[in-house]
Amino acid sequence: MKPSQFAKGFKARPDTTSSEKRTALDRLNAIDGIVSNDHSNQPAANGRSSAFADDDRQEHTLGPESDDYKTWRRANRYVPGQIIELPLKAIKPSPFNPRHFYLKASIAELAVNLAKQGQQQAIHVIPDYESAGTFFVSDGGRRVRALKEANKETVKAVVVDLPIGIESYKLGYDLNVQRDSQTVFDNAVVWKRFLEDQHFQSQRELADHLGLDESTIAVALSVAKLPENVMHEMVARPDRFGSNMAYQVTRYHTARGTDATLRLINKIVSDDLSTRQVADIVKGRATAQESPKPAGRQRYAQRLEIKLEGIAVGDLKSYGDDRLELRLRGLSKEKRDELLHQIEEMLQSGVAKR
Known part of the structure; x- marks a missing residue:
């Protein structure tokens, strides 16, 4: 062109x-x-x-x-x-x-x-x-x-x-x-390129064209400073890495570098860290090795990783004696609807047996 x-x-x-x-x-x-x-x-x-x-x-x-x-x-x-x-x-x-x-x-x-x-x-x-x-x-x-x-x-x-x-x-x-x-990581790379290629002269002009707050643009452009291999580790888990979490990871990367950041990302996933916990790590109030759970945050008793055709798509967590939490992402619409139908049939069957 x-x-x-x-x-x-x-x-x-x-x-x-x-x-x-x-x-x-x-x-x-x-x-x-x-x-x-x-x-x-x-x-x-x-x-x-x-x-x-x-x-x-x-x-x-x-x-x-x-x-x-x-x-x-x-x-x-x-x-x-x-x-x-x-x-x-x-x-x-x-x-x-x-x-x-x-x-x-x-x-x-x-x-x-x-x-x-x-x-x-x-x-x-x-x-x-x-x-x-x-x-x-x-x-x-x-x-x-x-x-x-x-x-x-x-x-x-x-x-x-x-x-x-x-x-x-x-x-x-x-x-x-x-x-x-649409992820903050897609936005980060594309919006950075828009500004570098001078299709927009400022963050404000870009925000005006997209109908977004300038702060949203600023957060994405901060994330754009991350190496793509670091972004890739988070792109695969959009349920864990939204804009706020990605921003905290970016701050950590600025201070600690790529290797430490990759370890932090693994810990966020394995220990289900909250954005506040990661912010405490960034500020030095906690360490990436040991980060206390905030008061009132319930720790899951069991976690089962769910895979479809060998691909991790989410997890099933149990809390206490009476709570289950199922989170699935990245499914095709057909697969999502199929699973929803199966769950509905299973629940209806359980009610009928009672």
């Missing part, structure tokens, strides 16, 4: 202005509505005249089209919202992808599911208008990686009308936040 196009895309039609009638997320929801109604059963665009979109329908359903998208759509006889199959080799990551870290274990598990069940949900892509036949991933980078690992050659996709830039970034960011899969 040429720098001029990159800059133009980044500034094009920002969805933070009052003149923008629909946000990127609104537009994507409208597209998904089209897909679920009558376009999901259509074949891939194949040159038939019926594949032309009705301009009036497009205007009222999704809002005005960009000139580049309209030209591409008409040239390729594409219906907005239509699911088509594209070669995986034609798909490339967006320079404004909100996610930086992809866990190998998670990709491997999804690859197994895709190999068995096929791709159930289309990804969203944006045409690269300066490189005919290629597309940027707007949403679905994890599925693309898993399909490649499963040795697939094509991907089901919906082509959306967004500029590569802040709008496409915010769309991916908002979707990840909804799924609870």
